[in-house]
Amino acid sequence: MAKTLTDTSVAEIEAWLEEHRNHEQPSQRTSVATHMAWIPDEWSRAAAGVMRGLGDRVPSRTLLLHPEPDAKGDGFDATITVDRFAGERSGVSVEIVQIRLRGSAAEAPASVVVPLQLPDLPVFLRWRGRPAFGRKYYEDLVGVADRLIVDSTEWDRLPSGLKKLSESFHCIAVSDLAWARTLPWRASIADLWPGIKEAKTLRVVGPRPEALLMRAWLESRLRRTFRLSHEDGAKLTRVEVDGEAVAPTRGLPCTPSDLLSAELEFFARDRVYEAAVRAV
Amino acid sequence: MTKNPLAEGLRVPRTPDPCVVVIFGASGDLTKRKLFPAIYSLAHRNLLPDEFAIVGVARTPESDAQFRRRMKDAVRTFGRDPIDEKVWKRLASGMHYVATDFAAERGEDELFDLLTKLDRERGTAGNRVFYFAVPPSAIATLVEELGRRRGEWKGWTRLIIEKPFGHDRASARRLREDAHRYFNEREVYRIDHYLGKETVQNILALRFANGIFEPLWNRELVDHVEITVAESMGIEGRAQFYEAAGAIRDVFQNHLLQLVALTAMEPPVDFTAESVRNEKVKVLSAIRPPGARRVVRGQYGPGHVEGKKVPGYRQEPGVAARSTTETFVAAKLYVDNWRWAGTPFYVRVGKRLATRETTIAIQFKRAPHPPFAREASEGVSPNVLLVHIQPDEGISLAIGAKVPGQGLNLRTVHMDFLYGGAFRTELPEAYERLILDCMLGDATLFTREDEVDAQWALVDSIVASWKRERAAFPNYEAGTWGPHAADELLRKDGRAWRRH
Numbered sequence: 073m074a075k076t077l078t079d080t081s082v083a084e085i086e087a088w089l090e091e092h093r094n095h096e097q098p099s100q101r102t103s104v105a106t107h108m109a110w111i112p113d114e115w116s117r118a119a120a121g122v123m124r125g126l127g128d129r130v131p132s133r134t135l136l137l138h139p140e141p142d143a144k145g146d147g148f149d150a151t152i153t154v155d156r157f158a159g160e161r162s163g164v165s166v167e168i169v170q171i172r173l174r175g176s177a178a179e180a181p182a183s184v185v186v187p188l189q190l191p192d193l194p195v196f197l198r199w200r201g202r203p204a205f206g207r208k209y210y211e212d213l214v215g216v217a218d219r220l221i222v223d224s225t226e227w228d229r230l231p232s233g234l235k236k237l238s239e240s241f242h243c244i245a246v247s248d249l250a251w252a253r254t255l256p257w258r259a260s261i262a263d264l265w266p267g268i269k270e271a272k273t274l275r276v277v278g279p280r281p282e283a284l285l286m287r288a289w290l291e292s293r294l295r296r297t298f299r300l301s302h303e304d305g306a307k308l309t310r311v312e313v314d315g316e317a318v319a320p321t322r323g324l325p326c327t328p329s330d331l332l333s334a335e336l337e338f339f340a341r342d343r344v345y346e347a348a349v350r351a352v
Numbered sequence: 353m354t355k356n357p358l359a360e361g362l363r364v365p366r367t368p369d370p371c372v373v374v375i376f377g378a379s380g381d382l383t384k385r386k387l388f389p390a391i392y393s394l395a396h397r398n399l400l401p402d403e404f405a406i407v408g409v410a411r412t413p414e415s416d417a418q419f420r421r422r423m424k425d426a427v428r429t430f431g432r433d434p435i436d437e438k439v440w441k442r443l444a445s446g447m448h449y450v451a452t453d454f455a456a457e458r459g460e461d462e463l464f465d466l467l468t469k470l471d472r473e474r475g476t477a478g479n480r481v482f483y484f485a486v487p488p489s490a491i492a493t494l495v496e497e498l499g500r501r502r503g504e505w506k507g508w509t510r511l512i513i514e515k516p517f518g519h520d521r522a523s524a525r526r527l528r529e530d531a532h533r534y535f536n537e538r539e540v541y542r543i544d545h546y547l548g549k550e551t552v553q554n555i556l557a558l559r560f561a562n563g564i565f566e567p568l569w570n571r572e573l574v575d576h577v578e579i580t581v582a583e584s585m586g587i588e589g590r591a592q593f594y595e596a597a598g599a600i601r602d603v604f605q606n607h608l609l610q611l612v613a614l615t616a617m618e619p620p621v622d623f624t625a626e627s628v629r630n631e632k633v634k635v636l637s638a639i640r641p642p643g644a645r646r647v648v649r650g651q652y653g654p655g656h657v658e659g660k661k662v663p664g665y666r667q668e669p670g671v672a673a674r675s676t677t678e679t680f681v682a683a684k685l686y687v688d689n690w691r692w693a694g695t696p697f698y699v700r701v702g703k704r705l706a707t708r709e710t711t712i713a714i715q716f717k718r719a720p721h722p723p724f725a726r727e728a729s730e731g732v733s734p735n736v737l738l739v740h741i742q743p744d745e746g747i748s749l750a751i752g753a754k755v756p757g758q759g760l761n762l763r764t765v766h767m768d769f770l771y772g773g774a775f776r777t778e779l780p781e782a783y784e785r786l787i788l789d790c791m792l793g794d795a796t797l798f799t800r801e802d803e804v805d806a807q808w809a810l811v812d813s814i815v816a817s818w819k820r821e822r823a824a825f826p827n828y829e830a831g832t833w834g835p836h837a838a839d840e841l842l843r844k845d846g847r848a849w850r851r852h
Contacts (some may be wrong), residue, residue: 255363262358293357321364323398334363344361 074153082187085150089167092154105132105336106189108197108217110181112139115200115226118328123168125329130336132193135185136170139178139209146175148184182212194218196336202227205236214244221335223249224281231284234349241346247335249328250281251345256320257311258289264313269294271314275301278308286311288351289344368791370403370477371507372470374463376494377485378408378419378449382514386545387485388423389431390783395443396433399788403475405446409463411453419449432781446474454490460497464504471505478507481790484514492530499534510790512541515606516597517799520815521808528801541790542799546607548782548789551745551771553797555614555712556628558739558747565737566619568716571695575734578698578713578850579611582705584657584831587679591670598677600649603701605811609636610799611741612697615712616687625795629803636806638689641813648837649823650680652704655830662704662830676823679703682838683814684845698842698849704830710741713850724760732762736850745771745779 073092077084107130111119116138123134151170169188173181189195197217204210214220220240227233240246261268274290276283283302290298311318325334373391375383394400408419424444428435448466453459470476482498484491491513502509511531518524531540546552559565568574581603587594594602613632620627653664665671665679680702687697716735732752740746748768755761771779789797828835833849842848 258358259362259364262356262362265356265358266354268358290358293360324364338363342361 074151076149076151078149079145079147080150082184085152085169085188088152089154092152103131103133103190103193105130105193106195107132107134107336108185108189108195108213109134109136110139110197110199110213111136112201119200122328122332125327126333129329129333131166132336133188133190134166134168135188136168137181137185138170138172139181140172140174141176141178143172143174146177148173148177179209180212181209182216185213186216189216194339196221198222198332200226202229202233203237205233205239214240217244219245219247219335219339221247221249221332224285225250225279227281230281231352234281234284234352238346238349241341241349245339245341246345247338247342248285248345248349249331249335250279251285251342251348252325252331252335253308254282254286254289256322256324256326257286257308257318259321259324260318261286261290261311261313264318268313271298273299273301273312273314275303275310275312275315276308277303277310278305280304282308284352285348289348292347292351293344365399366792367399368401368788369479369508370401370475371479371481371791372405372407372467372474372476373481373483373787373791374407374409374467375483375485376409376454376490377483379410379412379414380485382485383408384422384426385430386781386783387483387787388426390781390787392427392431392435392440392443393433393781393784394788396436396439400443400791403477405448405470405474405476406443407463407466407470408447408449409452410449411451413451414449416447416449420444420447423447446470454494454497460501464501467505471507476507478505479509480505480507481510481512481787483512483787488516488518488527491527495530495534502534508793509535509539510541510793511535511539512543512787512790515542515544515799516601517542517606517804518808519596519601521805521812524804524808528804537801538795540801541786541795542801542804543786544606544610544799545782545786546610547797547799548784548786549741550779550785551739551741552611552614554745554747554771555611555739556623560619569714570691571693573716574695575715575717576696576698576845576847577615578711578715579608579615579700580709580711580713580849581608581611581701582707582709582833583703584705584708586652586662586665586704586830587668587671589669591668594679595671595675595677599679599681599701599703600811600814604681604683604699605807606799608699608701609639609807609810610803611710611712612636612639612685612687612699613803615714616692616697618691623796625798625800628796629800633800633802633806634689635687636803636810638687638692639806639810640686640688641810642683642685644817644821646684646841647814647817648680648682648835648841649678649818650682650702650828650835650838651675651677651823651825652679652702652828652830653826655704655832657704657706657831664826664830665704666826676825678818678823678825680705680828680834680838681814682834682841684841696845698847700834700838700849702834706831706833708743711850712739712741713737714739715850724762733764738850 075088109119149172153168155166171184195217196219197213198221203222224230224234237246274287276286280302283300287298287300325331375387377383391406424440450463450466452462471478484494518527559569613635616635617631620631651665655662666673666675682700685697685699714737718734733750736750738748746769748766750764750766752762753765755763786797839849
């Protein structure tokens, strides 16, 4: 069931959700989080794919924010979808509110999302593309979230971006999907302990951010330098330590939806990641 | 050795050491319905080590290929995951079958030769899980033979023993002594699959992760506790077992008393096996033997379950025409300790009851002085915190609320939390969790010898009291909530079983 509200208000969105809830068949409604996503136009298609894959895994209210600062008129439009997923004995409903922030509303997204967040539950903010470090709308959204989820492979100017990101560590827990994708390899490299203490080189075939993060991880954990040889690739496909190939550990999340779903389960700061970012 | 700094912060599930799982009773029902589907699901989720093998042992002749085919069918029929050919191929490559009789001279040689070969060829490192999916009478022989050859492998050994752990306290102690002659307690994993259920473990989460409940969880504020383990089905062709066991040994001695222990235990200092089990055994040891007047036994006669006519227990195939085996037990228990002194725990287990349901109800005392007109609050019952173990896993809290409209009329309403509504991950089967825990060496959800001993001490005292009086069976109709005497047990105290 979907409803589009043009030039709407938070009250109108809330009223529609409330009315929908009242007409729903009696069923279980449990939410575990508010999931916000900042989705500039160029990321819309990719974001939609991830959302479809996420399905009912994290019963939440999802607020998808599409900034259109150049659009005419200040205000916002909303498309509300309630997806109901049948369960063995009970179903769950996932509320997805797509909000197009027009004009100056794109500069003040927090004022729209705060009233729509579910009370007392954790708030995740998925930021598509490079975060707008230093911009008020970014700082405001970070200020109303508990965990920021980024993917540093979506950025250009990488080392400087990670440096900027590290400045947020004191105020918000951060997940980086690029870091999450290295987990199967990091798990296997960890199994090389204690022999790896003497290793000198790391070769990575895959995206540069992932290569940099893996080297930084090794350096920050083992407190010494590694020589990185990197060959660019769309996906992380090969990792070698001192010329020996490492096989990724099986069974860990790998699709974009799996990765995001896994990150929505974590609440605490990832100190190992933070140390790696500082070492990049 | 220095701690591995690379392992810190890795969010990966723990994988067990390389090992072989040997299933005794590989041709039996448990292996087919539960064990193999569970092992396959573990493989499906990549939770088994790469160096892994399974050996099925039974007397029935069968080849490796036949065993693999039969188990694949079992996974297809009883498993929760569809067969993934790649996963199956990997698992099947380590599956073997040994047809032997351990009671025969050198009957075990073929198995030990195979295990040595698997260590060499599959790198299973001499680590062995021996799963006894066999009748209790066969366990002593197996333990004896394994024990005699214990020195032949270098890795760790773990024995998984299925309930019932004996028939009474004396036989349980004999079983323990047999095992301890060759294996220490840390190597013995007594499996009560109830403890592997997510919702049973959730009792601990509910109690010890929520600051709001624990201050209320005591004799000062709890009026009484009700625990029901009800089944609507009959004995399902298990007459031979059930005639000897009855409801008291089949469910009361293990599942039910474990639920009492988890409900009443003190907070453990940590979640290690020893800390949790130390607290459980204190509760079990503090339960006062109830005496004949506080126990009701019953046996179902013919009746209707869900609209279908069902026979009485004595008409079930294989049951003696004048059987005095109980299919229902209710009791009023007291846990004699500081927290619970004087608070009754009403418990009941039974077959062919009105519905299938396992629940723990914590009924709180009434508000001391409700400032409402008597008529207005007639519809309000005391608060009840209800933990649903099965079938609808969850928690609900009954509270009083105002009926909308004029005046101030009150009614009881329920705040419900259904487990599956918040966590969409499919709940793992109890056997998956327990087999994996055993391979990982985590005995938290297994029953320790002193728990078993305390459970039998209580059950023996009840059974002894029954011997003094012949039961007038059958005394309840199938499809009802048991004999009237069970209702009387609470009515005498001015209480009643919860309405379902």
